[in-house]
Amino acid sequence: MAERQWEVTVDQERCAGSGVCVAVAAGHFVVRDRRSHALSPVTAPDDAVLDAAETCPMEAITVRESGTGTLLAPVE
């Protein structure tokens, strides 16, 4: 069975547009008008997305497992 997809959200209120996420997980985020946006809100599992959520200085990125809603990051 295929792995469950991940849901990636960026809280627009918290995001400071730093672009750390774009550098850490290229292809998953884009900064537009000083805010980051997830390029695909539902994506195949990729550890880079977890790194982005953990390194975001504003804790603006959340990664959850599709279906179950289990929080994958940030957890640190």
Next chain:
Amino acid sequence: MTTTLTTGLARLADPASRAHPYPLLRELREASPFTDPASGIVVVGRRADCETVLRSPRVGSNRLGAGITKVPQQPNLMNLDAPDHTRLRRLAGKAFKPRVVERWRPRVRAIVRELLTDIAASGADGVDMVSAFAYPLPVRVICEMLGVPREDHPVFEKWAHSIAYTVDPQLVPGELTTEVERNVEEARAGFVGYFSRLIAERKREPRADVLSELIAAEEGGDQLDERELILTCVLLLVAGHETTANLILNGVLGLLRHPDQLRLLRERPELAEAAVEEVLRYDAPAQMVTRIAREPFTLGDHEVAAGQPLLLLLAAANRDPRQHHEPDRFDITRGDPGHLGFAAGPHFCLGSVLARMEGAIALDAFAQAFVEPKLDEASLHYRPHVAVRGPDHLRITFQAVRLDSLPAAGPAEESEAAHG
């Protein structure tokens, strides 16, 4: 043209331009991007160009052996690229996230109150804001967070000033640096020895501090080695020290030179956060950063070659009229952040949340507590550092210090364990 530009970087390097760098920064910005013929550095000053470079995967931050800085670099966070950079940032960043930093708010307020109490108790009608207010605050905060004993703070002062030189770019080839280099060597050796001892102590007896957390990561195996642990501690201690002090001092200076803005902040304390953003824009504590091109690319119509060093003039970009309306006006109600005071991209300041909180609490307290503060212009003097630029002397006079006007902190105020 070329000669003017070359003298431009030389004039920037000259400590005589420290007090008023902005006319020169404007010239450099408007001429940029260009390659300085003497040093080979690509000078980048426009806001859009700075942002492009900071966010570009074609540039790197590994400046080891690149000769772009006055003194050789060390493989700390600032000089690493992915994937090592990402790994270390995850570890070091934990302690500086909004939720963790928020827990320190009462403690930061308490330290500000302690410092103002001492100023009031001295009975004098004037004070040097550098030594009595702006420096002690960030040093006490970061030391308490890391878990560095208070009685050790004085030994750091000199080392930290020296280490602040390590980010200074070598603007003029052959600029005499032996003394600077010697001081940096001494400071580095001092810090390494100091942290080695402290780490050994914490290994025996872990506590609830950032140092013990990082040690746990080191002992956990593959996440962090001992050298990385020490370099991270030194960086954390130093990175938020001069920069935050300069944020507070540049803020005090801006407010004293614009009495209408000071009055506004006093009447509307809720503007403190916006005032911090305006200081970060108008008089950036970190005036410039450097990068190395990893591949060739074009910036505007300028060709950048692989391996070429780049100098990003953040303080010039922050006053680019293409981005900011009336950029040379200090206006705490501006409400258009979008400055590059904390840079951007992978190395975006790790301590921005903490710096913003300390800055807002300090500027609010300054506006509320001092009655009739006046700047003693003759006392104002700048450190020679060009990248992390700020005063080493800034005396103000006042009629009184009103402690009752400071916002009350929560019950945790007096507790050093507020972060527990």
